[in-house]
Amino acid sequence: MSPINARRIANFRANRRALWSLRIFLVLFVITLCAEMIANDRPIFMVLKGKLFVPMLIDYSETELGGVLPSAADYRDPFVADLISEGLVLWPLIRYSHNTINWDVELPLPHPPDGEHWLGTDSSGNDVLAKLIYGFRLSVLFGLSMTVLASFIGITVGALQGYFGGLTDLIGQRMVEIWTGLPVLFVLIILNSIVEPTFFWMLVTLTLFSWMALTGVVRAEFLRARNFEFVRAARAMGVGNLTIMLRHVLPNAMTAALTYTPFLLNSSIATLTALDFLNLGLPLDYPSLGRLLTQAQANLQAPWLGLSVFATLATMLTLLIFVGEGVRDAFDPRRTIGSTRHD
Amino acid sequence: MTDRILEVDNLSVKFGDTTVVDGVSFYLNAGEIVALVGESGSGKSVSALSVLQLLPYPQASHPSGSIVLGGEEMLGASKADLQAIRGGEVGMIFQEPMTSLNPLHTVGKQIGETLRVHKGLTRRESRSKALGLLERVQLPDPNGKLDAYPHQLSGGQRQRVMIAMALANSPKLLIADEPTTALDVTIQASILELLKELNRDMGMAILMISHDLGIVRRMAGRVYVMNNGKVVENGPTEQLFTKPEHTYTNHLLNSRPSGRPAPLLKDNNEIVSAEDLQVGYNIGKGWFGKSEQFIAVQPMSFSVSAGETLAVVGESGSGKTSLGLATLKLIPSSGRICYLGSNIQDLKPAALKNLRRNMQMVFQDPYGSLSPRLTVRDIVAEGLSVHERHLSPAEVDARVVEALEEVGLEASWMSRYPHEFSGGQRQRISLARAQVLRPDFIVLDEPTSALDMSVQSQIVDLLRELQQRHQLAYLFISHDLAVVRALAHRVMVMKEGVVVEQGDAEQLFERPQTAYTQALLDAALLPED
Structure with missing residues (x-):
């Protein structure tokens, strides 16, 4: 590892709030990444009559398990439950997936928390905890990928504008202004009424309208830094434009860009949730926190819905902001721990 | 003279846990000019700022000491008392005239402000008083300058305005923190002349803070030499300069760049030359308007051979840096630039890139x-x-x-x-x-001017050593004639883009041909050696 990265990591570790936020976040993220092993309506694996089955990954028909129907086995069906009861079965901690409807639940829905549903059910009989686990994973993955994409585009555009300046900057800046002026919500409504949105479709459309956040700061940093003496020194040395941009100017612009990324990350998660809340986002079969919020609003007598979504979102956004701040400070060379001058 | 204005006794200053000033004592009598001398980090500015309690408290603290100003103890004085003293009994001027004036207010308004705060004058009274002050500091066209904004003034004029502000309430003591460091040598000389005159005519004591021994020797009656937060030696100026007792003072005095460049070898070949080189910048180009050109360097020619230093001397705005950048083709220019005899002006980028390894540049600002x-x-x-x-x-x-x-x-x-x-x-x-x-050619753009004196001479020695070992050709850009004298074989004096004089360094320093070169030499306060 290069010493600069070693120092960044040391700086990050010295920031206790960021470090603990990262630890807690990583635990939650790893847990939710294996959501299928924690909340699922089918066993993780089972040994039946000397044969190994992995229902979590493979769809088995009932006949394979010794039943009569050739269709896929529904492990919540009492008949199937009976079939596998003799074998060795490992069930997940929560026996519901995000879209499992518990037909046995006592009406009316939504059902309050009890021993079976730790955080109750929503108005269609889905387990809320299972939904939160899947929804957390979806939101974080969406937020992270959108931040990476949007930062990449934004930094590239800002860097080109700032470094070359002049006409490039003039034209680029006007294009960005026009693009920023588009009414995002309406465009999204129109786009989503033409195409059935999926995860990637949402990712692409939302990225298209959020990369401008970084362009301004990166452009400003490049405009400033391109006249620095060390950039001049590099040019005097014959270093090419691309190398100067990547090696000399970009690292100096990164602190400014990184200042924005935690907010970009959080706003992308919030935007997705908001669109889902307005029924303009992901379709019904996605485990979305926004849709759970819509249900909470429609069922004010069931506070466990709203409270649990609120707690999940608040925890997630707070942790991400703290981690983002820590990363930003770690990248700033002027904030150092125990550095000394040698005069 | 026993009228003691300022007495600082055993003063210590701490920033956090670091002791910056450690047991410093000095005093000023009425009408005296006293200098605090030292290199950067010696604590001289901090000592002076603590007189007016201008340090960033509470990070800064005074574990010990007393500062008695006009009979009153300053340490622990109330805010109201301090405010009356700052700008009232004690005036202060700073190093950087570019940033110590508010760019959004006119000069007249800024001078008037101190008058209204301290003397309760009306607008009209303060305006006429401000006009008088501008006349006093010999600002050209004082009436017109009253309504000028700081950016319309040159660096020297701004420093004069700063002095006028400091004089507004006829202080008994003026604290001048490196008042001329940011100025050109000829302007520096006139500002120092003005300060001396004010001291003589108004009987105002001046506490000068400086790293420049030439200035101190010319201005101060007594000198305190500071090093690492302590006063290591003090005494009347002449005595201290002729018979320094402390080793550090000795070191400071001998640290001025000295010596002469190594003699040139016979039949050295020419490395870089330029003919009719001209540099212009486009200014005020609108969408459809005609573009105007500001000519930074008028057509000029020069050549540098292996092992030789050609110094380009001039004040700020003389075009010397533009000349250096143009020689390396870092900014566009017209005319011929030859490297080893072949013109590089129209080279393709790839060929130019290969050439760059032979032609290098060292910049002014080490930061x-x-x-x-x-x-x-x-x-x-x-x-x-x-x-x-x-x-x-x-x-x-x-x-x-x-x-x-x-x-x-x-x-x-x-x-x-x-x-x-x-x-x-x-x-x-x-x-x-x-x-x-x-490389075989290096452009040195003021490589020593941001450094302390003793460090300067080390760098000069190093440059000389490198040149001799590798037979390097230097284009040495500087305003500091002491350094030029120690390095240059030939000198080119520039003023407003025009070469006013060029020739052999020894000859130019002994017998300058033009009045401008003579003025530069006079102002530079070169040591006799």
Whole structure:
């Protein structure tokens, strides 16, 4: 590892709030990444009559398990439950997936928390905890990928504008202004009424309208830094434009860009949730926190819905902001721990 | 004279846990000019600022000492008392005239403000008083300048305005913190003349803070030499300069760049030459308007041979830096620039890139010219990564070590970052960066002017040594004639883009041909040697 990265990591570790936020976040993220092993309506694996089955990954028909129907086995069906009861079965901690409807639940829905549903059910009989686990994973993955994409585009555009300046900057800046002026919500409504949105479709459309956040700061940093003496020194040395941009100017612009990324990350998660809340986002079969919020609003007598979504979102956004701040400070060379001058 | 204005006794200043000033005592009598001398970090500015309690409290603290100003103790004085004293009994002028005036207010308004605060004058009264003050500091066209904004004034004029503001309430004491460091030499001389005159005519005591021994010798009656937060020696100026007792004073006095460049070898070949070189900048170009040109360098010719230093001397705005940048083709120019006899003005970018390894540049600001995000190794190795791509990482390391050792740095410092080094060390890193490619021509743009005096002379020695060992050709850009004298074989004096005089250095220093060169030499306060 290069010493600069070693120092960044040391700086990050010295920031206790960021470090603990990262630890807690990583635990939650790893847990939710294996959501299928924690909340699922089918066993993780089972040994039946000397044969190994992995229902979590493979769809088995009932006949394979010794039943009569050739269709896929529904492990919540009492008949199937009976079939596998003799074998060795490992069930997940929560026996519901995000879209499992518990037909046995006592009406009316939504059902309050009890021993079976730790955080109750929503108005269609889905387990809320299972939904939160899947929804957390979806939101974080969406937020992270959108931040990476949007930062990449934004930094590239800002860097080109700032470094070359002049006409490039003039034209680029006007294009960005026009693009920023588009009414995002309406465009999204129109786009989503033409195409059935999926995860990637949402990712692409939302990225298209959020990369401008970084362009301004990166452009400003490049405009400033391109006249620095060390950039001049590099040019005097014959270093090419691309190398100067990547090696000399970009690292100096990164602190400014990184200042924005935690907010970009959080706003992308919030935007997705908001669109889902307005029924303009992901379709019904996605485990979305926004849709759970819509249900909470429609069922004010069931506070466990709203409270649990609120707690999940608040925890997630707070942790991400703290981690983002820590990363930003770690990248700033002027904030150092125990550095000394040698005069 | 026993009328004591200021008595500082056993003063200590701490920033956090670091002691910056340690048991310093000094005093000023009425009408006296006293100088605090020292290199950067010696605590001289901090001592002076604590007289007016202008330090960033509560980070700064005074564990011990007393400051008695006009019979009153300043340490622990109330805010109201301090405010009455600041700008009232004591005036202060700062080093940087560019930033110490508010750019959004006119000069008249800013001077009037102090008058209204301290004397309760009306607008009209304060305006006429301000006019009188501007006349007093000999600002040309004082009436017109009252309504001018700071950006419309030159650096020297701004410093005069600062002095006028400090004089507004006829203070008994003026604290001048490096008042002329940011100014050109000829302007510097006239400002010093003005301060001396004010001291004589108004009987105002002046506490000067300076690192420039030439100025101190000319101005001050008594001198305190500071080093590492302590006063190491004090006494009347003449005595201190002729018979210094402390080793540090001795070191300071002998640290002015001295010596002469090494004699040239016979039949050395010409490295770089220029004919009719002209540099212009486009200004005020609108969408459809005609573009106007500001000519920074009027057509001029020069040549530099191996092992030779050609110094370009001039004040700010004389076009000397533009000339240096144009010679390396870093800014567009017209005319011929020849490297080893062939014109490089119209070379294709790829061919020019190959040439760059032979022509290097060292910049003025040791803080700005090194990328803060790269290690010393990466900075020095940069040129190799462009021009000698075939080298393995181990070979690159070896070349970097060689270059670092050549400029007097330790090889083990390779993985450190620029901010961990002092100004002089950074300038050595810049030199190593240029030297690693083994060029034969280096443009040195004021490489010593941001450094302390003793560090300057080390860098000058190093430059001379490198030149002799590798027969380097230098284009040395500077306003500091002491350094020029120690380095240059030939000198070119520029003023407003025009070469006013050029010739052999020895001859030019002994028998300047033009009035301008003479004025520069007079103002530079060169030591006799």
